[in-house]
Amino acid sequence: MPLFATPVLSLKASLLDEAKTGIIAEYKRKSPSKGVINDKATVTDVTTAYTQYGASGISVLTDTDFFGGHLNDLLAATVNHIPLLRKDFMIDEYQVIQAKAYGAAVILLIAACLTPPEVKQLAGIAKSIGLEVLLEIHNEEELEHICNDIDMVGVNNRNLKTFEVDISTSLQLIQQIPTNKLAVTESGISNIDTIVTLRKAGFKGFLIGEEFHETARPCDCFCRFCSTT
Numbered sequence: 001m002p003l004f005a006t007p008v009l010s011l012k013a014s015l016l017d018e019a020k021t022g023i024i025a026e027y028k029r030k031s032p033s034k035g036v037i038n039d040k041a042t043v044t045d046v047t048t049a050y051t052q053y054g055a056s057g058i059s060v061l062t063d064t065d066f067f068g069g070h071l072n073d074l075l076a077a078t079v080n081h082i083p084l085l086r087k088d089f090m091i092d093e094y095q096v097i098q099a100k101a102y103g104a105a106v107i108l109l110i111a112a113c114l115t116p117p118e119v120k121q122l123a124g125i126a127k128s129i130g131l132e133v134l135l136e137i138h139n140e141e142e143l144e145h146i147c148n149d150i151d152m153v154g155v156n157n158r159n160l161k162t163f164e165v166d167i168s169t170s171l172q173l174i175q176q177i178p179t180n181k182l183a184v185t186e187s188g189i190s191n192i193d194t195i196v197t198l199r200k201a202g203f204k205g206f207l208i209g210e211e212f213h214e215t216a217r218p219c220d221c222f223c224r225f226c227s228t229t
């Protein structure tokens, strides 16, 4: 079967499945805010454990400069039968096609990096090749970037300029996210109580990275979360 005709998994359906945790677990080597996060655990080991312990989806950073990731990390994660999000700064059609070729089910479009017409264009291309689209917003103005081809809206709790995280960003913006778009909350989630609060507010997806890398074995931290969510 030609690559582009192969069916992809749906992150949206997986997040709506109440038998699962709603967690999108991230594989991350380093970040501009924290420096080195994980330089030991391999992408295959970590993503396999995330899958086994009940993640609804997996986010793989493919940006090299800031996050130490690579497209081959995405490919390595495809050994698992789980929706994969390509986490990168997407600005070009080529990257969307590349995401599909390396096994992603979903792309991230960051409103802060794109104009509303650019979001529309890239989201349209993604949908035409069977990918889902997660639009990331940080503030009220960026709600303007939401268009038909967006499946999920992610509120990033991390301020891109100061790197500070504030969960109230999610709690405020959820009220204005259209009800036909699945709401995801991103960054700075470090305990189960926060998930409970955000779930009550209406979020169906919880994107978590750093917290799972607090030990040399990210799956141990994930396991602790999942036994109680």
Ligand SMILES: O=P(O)(O)OC[C@@H](O)[C@@H](O)c1c[nH]c2ccccc12
Binding pocket: 026, 028, 087, 088, 110, 136, 156, 186, 187, 188, 189, 207, 208, 209, 210, 211
């Ligand atoms: O590691 P955290 O604080 O749990 O955050 C994960 C994820 O939300 C974060 O990595 C992220 C959210 N949006 C991004 C855009 C680009 C790079 C990274 C990100």
